Amino acid sequence: MNGKLLHYFVKRLLMALLTIFLVIAITxxxxxxxxxxxxxxxxxxxxxxIAALEAKYGFDKPVPIQFLNYLKNIxxxxxxxxxxxxxxxxxxxxxxxxxxxxxxxxxxxxLAIIFGVILGSVAALQRGKFLDxxxxxxxxxxxxxxxxxxxxxxxxxxxxxxxxxxxxxxxPGGLILxxxxxxxxxxxxVTRLQRSSMLDVLGQDYxxxxxxxxxxxxxxxxKHALKNTLTPVITYAGPMMAYILTGSMVVENIFSVPGLxxxxxNSMLRTDYMMIMGVTxxxxxxxxxxxxxxxxLYKVVDPRIDLS
Amino acid sequence: xxxxxxxxxxxxxxxxxxxxFEKATDEEKAQQVSMRExxxxxxxxxxxxxxxxxxxxxxxxxxxxxxxxxxxxxxxxYTYTKQDVSAxxxxxxxxxxxxxxxxxxxxxxxxxxxxTDALGRDYAIRVIYGTRISLLVGIFSALxxxxxxxxxxxxxxxxxxxVDMIMMRIVDIIYSLPDVLIVILLSxxxxxxxxxxxxxxxxxxxxxxxxxxxxxxxxxxxxMARQVRGQILSxxxxxxxxxxxxxxxxxxxxxxxxxxPNCVSVIIIVAAxxxxxxxxxxxxxxxxxxxxxxxxxxxxxxASDARTGLRSYPYQLIFPALSIFLIVLSFNLLGxxxxxAFDPKLRS
Amino acid sequence: MSLLEVKDLHTSFFTPSGEVKAINGLSxxxxxxxxxxxxxxxxxxKSVTAYSILQILANPGxxxxxxxxxxxEELVGKSDEEMRKIRGNKISIIFQDPMTSLNPTFTIGNQxxxxxxxHTSRNRQQAEERAIEMLKLVGISEPEKRIHQYAYELSGGxxxxxxxxxxxxxxxxxxxxxxxxxxxxxxxxxQILELMLQLQKEMGMAIIMITHDMGVIASICDEVIVMYxxxxxxxxxxxxxxxxxxxxYTRGLMRSIPDMNDDGKTRxxxxxxxxxxxxxxxxxxPFAPRCDxxxxxxxxxxxxxxxxxxDHLSACWINVKEGACFTQRPSExxxxxx
Numbered sequence: 001m002n003g004k005l006l007h008y009f010v011k012r013l014l015m016a017l018l019t020i021f022l023v024i025a026i027t028x029x030x031x032x033x034x035x036x037x038x039x040x041x042x043x044x045x046x047x048x049x050i051a052a053l054e055a056k057y058g059f060d061k062p063v064p065i066q067f068l069n070y071l072k073n074i075x076x077x078x079x080x081x082x083x084x085x086x087x088x089x090x091x092x093x094x095x096x097x098x099x100x101x102x103x104x105x106x107x108x109x110x111l112a113i114i115f116g117v118i119l120g121s122v123a124a125l126q127r128g129k130f131l132d133x134x135x136x137x138x139x140x141x142x143x144x145x146x147x148x149x150x151x152x153x154x155x156x157x158x159x160x161x162x163x164x165x166x167x168x169x170x171x172p173g174g175l176i177l178x179x180x181x182x183x184x185x186x187x188x189x190v191t192r193l194q195r196s197s198m199l200d201v202l203g204q205d206y207x208x209x210x211x212x213x214x215x216x217x218x219x220x221x222x223k224h225a226l227k228n229t230l231t232p233v234i235t236y237a238g239p240m241m242a243y244i245l246t247g248s249m250v251v252e253n254i255f256s257v258p259g260l261x262x263x264x265x266n267s268m269l270r271t272d273y274m275m276i277m278g279v280t281x282x283x284x285x286x287x288x289x290x291x292x293x294x295x296x297l298y299k300v301v302d303p304r305i306d307l308s
Numbered sequence: 309x310x311x312x313x314x315x316x317x318x319x320x321x322x323x324x325x326x327x328x329f330e331k332a333t334d335e336e337k338a339q340q341v342s343m344r345e346x347x348x349x350x351x352x353x354x355x356x357x358x359x360x361x362x363x364x365x366x367x368x369x370x371x372x373x374x375x376x377x378x379x380x381x382x383x384x385x386y387t388y389t390k391q392d393v394s395a396x397x398x399x400x401x402x403x404x405x406x407x408x409x410x411x412x413x414x415x416x417x418x419x420x421x422x423x424t425d426a427l428g429r430d431y432a433i434r435v436i437y438g439t440r441i442s443l444l445v446g447i448f449s450a451l452x453x454x455x456x457x458x459x460x461x462x463x464x465x466x467x468x469x470x471v472d473m474i475m476m477r478i479v480d481i482i483y484s485l486p487d488v489l490i491v492i493l494l495s496x497x498x499x500x501x502x503x504x505x506x507x508x509x510x511x512x513x514x515x516x517x518x519x520x521x522x523x524x525x526x527x528x529x530x531x532m533a534r535q536v537r538g539q540i541l542s543x544x545x546x547x548x549x550x551x552x553x554x555x556x557x558x559x560x561x562x563x564x565x566x567x568x569p570n571c572v573s574v575i576i577i578v579a580a581x582x583x584x585x586x587x588x589x590x591x592x593x594x595x596x597x598x599x600x601x602x603x604x605x606x607x608x609x610x611a612s613d614a615r616t617g618l619r620s621y622p623y624q625l626i627f628p629a630l631s632i633f634l635i636v637l638s639f640n641l642l643g644x645x646x647x648x649a650f651d652p653k654l655r656s
Numbered sequence: 657m658s659l660l661e662v663k664d665l666h667t668s669f670f671t672p673s674g675e676v677k678a679i680n681g682l683s684x685x686x687x688x689x690x691x692x693x694x695x696x697x698x699x700x701x702k703s704v705t706a707y708s709i710l711q712i713l714a715n716p717g718x719x720x721x722x723x724x725x726x727x728x729e730e731l732v733g734k735s736d737e738e739m740r741k742i743r744g745n746k747i748s749i750i751f752q753d754p755m756t757s758l759n760p761t762f763t764i765g766n767q768x769x770x771x772x773x774x775h776t777s778r779n780r781q782q783a784e785e786r787a788i789e790m791l792k793l794v795g796i797s798e799p800e801k802r803i804h805q806y807a808y809e810l811s812g813g814x815x816x817x818x819x820x821x822x823x824x825x826x827x828x829x830x831x832x833x834x835x836x837x838x839x840x841x842x843x844x845x846x847q848i849l850e851l852m853l854q855l856q857k858e859m860g861m862a863i864i865m866i867t868h869d870m871g872v873i874a875s876i877c878d879e880v881i882v883m884y885x886x887x888x889x890x891x892x893x894x895x896x897x898x899x900x901x902x903x904x905y906t907r908g909l910m911r912s913i914p915d916m917n918d919d920g921k922t923r924x925x926x927x928x929x930x931x932x933x934x935x936x937x938x939x940x941x942p943f944a945p946r947c948d949x950x951x952x953x954x955x956x957x958x959x960x961x962x963x964x965x966x967d968h969l970s971a972c973w974i975n976v977k978e979g980a981c982f983t984q985r986p987s988e989x990x991x992x993x994x
Contacts, residue, residue, distance in 0.1 A: 140644075205757040228760065271500075336955055
């Protein structure tokens, strides 16, 4: 790693940390403004809960001090106690749910990138031909379908009508449909990204140079073009994870997967504010870190890019 | 090559009319040059858009859907709130026993084109209202984004230097915030607040709608601001602007001839891309139960409600799903068409 | 037999708005060890000629008809696989912009080696040695270090040297140089031209030098083709073209070059007007609308190429009118009279 890259890395990391801090602040102060939140003691609560919160955050103290206390606790990995699932800490519940969400999410993201890159490259190489048009029509349709529509339609078709796959996440093979519903939209997006990126790269002078050297077409594409086409896809990794993690909120509900998304919607139903805060901060941190990784990887892959 | 063959000096000596060797006039020469007619950028872009059949069909679909969503409720015989316990979960064009009896007595009953829901409400009018919500969210969000984004971006780009640097740092931070999470968080907070609020309008709009508009106002304009600012900065430095300054063009001419046409295209493109994403967010929140307040339907909440009877009444999912798909697809295709027509870089 | 023989070549780009006729009936031949210059303004079909010879035209471009023979062997109609054995091996090319012509994500050595491995039986180690040898040959210092560098770490002149090394690594018969100096600083331009001439003497290949710079043509070419709107205006030896231009377009080009021996009072004469739209080719001579001496026939019928000297052909009706041309190659006496 050269000095410039290190400098960029540090700068970008600080930016990410600042964003995470901001998310925590927004979450805290928004929740603080809610009359019924745990931070405002007007509403009646069980004595035990009040006592526990009191001890931890000190409601008698001014708001900024409470915020600092909350922040300190988060840094120690303590997101407080759940009020919706009494007897559990927020972080336990989050880790339990995330083990499911991570499995679904990363599989979906992985499939989306692999198939998206392949389909996009094929479409670019077949530009204007039947296959290209077919891929374009399908991807346009897929990016026009919200995740919950996709998930319910897949549930209706493959689980209820055809009975090929289970409808519940806890059955064997039950994660197949959630993974597919989450991966189709990003796959379509990556396909379109890859198609235009491949077309762009194939028009570059150095591709002409490779062809003029007598390099085989397939080698031109897989050696000379592919590496250069991947940069836009890499930058999409962050937004894609954001889409998948938020999408998992509806998808996990539809397929009854006990993941983080379901936990989040359930904590809204149970008005478990500590959980809502914890999950929001946790998910936001994941998304911000993915964005950070995508950006850094982008610079590593393509040494040309100006780092200033 | 053999050099013995006959070589004559004037190869076409007699076959051609000597008049043809007279000098050609300038008019004759000019006729040969087929000049491409010069048109203004906007007219050229509109012409390209009109030639894009897919975009034009999408535009027609959007206009048609909008007309249906805003006109049909004025004369439709059912309302979205009217419940009828005798007409629960009817299939499309099915009549309840009570209605059938009336028809048998010779009364005219308007059919339930899309059936009814679990509370016996006419489904078609509910889908129409849901569509109306989606369209309103899409259009208002685009307006918010246009207004805030342009003002912010223009200020940043116009002043440049330190002001620009600070304003763009703020944009960078906002840009990296996970927007959907913040919308959800705000909805949760506002939902709590709305339930205790006395404002009729906010109560009717629902927590989701209010928070969506707040979040659009706070977060979503950043890409517009970036684009507008980028355009203005790059135009300021373009050599053709320097050139027109050098020949004494007034600032107003530069703004009219260079800045506005270049900015208009990015504004149109970004705004068009904004609409489908806003519609997505609204339906997503409604699906989670954070959108419009009941009994007001939204395509997201209709799809969510349909899940309970999914096995028996799949059409209750299909209709709102199709509706949202159609709207978003049309906006996406129109957006693509606008981008192709207005992106000056793609001009050939 | 010539090394390269191009006959009546037609290349078009089939765009959505119609067929763009980039080359309309181009013929020329190139002998071994010679330097042929192709000169013309942008859009005249110079580069398309090069890409047609190598068949590396970008989509939707295609050779419509004509013949390209290398050592008497027809290239038009060859499969891509057969053409690959010729590209980079028998015929190499260097491009205008060395900044963008090298792959940014691979090292210089990697790209040089690839060309060598493709066309020779050398193994990896030998290919690397050859790459270093070639870099040394084109005057790059510390070649052992350079092969591990990326293109963006080199200057423009260095990159063009790398391109030349890559093109010549397999000792081609023909090197096509597509505006090799246009994107470079003037001082570097001279160095690169000198390098090419020196390598030509050492390796003995023929060069097709594509340029819009009459100065480059004058300094290195044996023969010259003047192209306009995809067709040949005039071709012949460099001396013939420079001292006895027989086409109004060439004369216009000559008038637009500053003369060192000038007293400074004569003005440069630009060629007025703009090139024609290749989508809508007029029936007559493509230069006629801009030609001061255009006649009625020039607008109606395209002139054929006629001999105007022993080693000089031109396609201009004025020569016909003035009786200054021959349908066959003239004998020396005839040429002297004409």
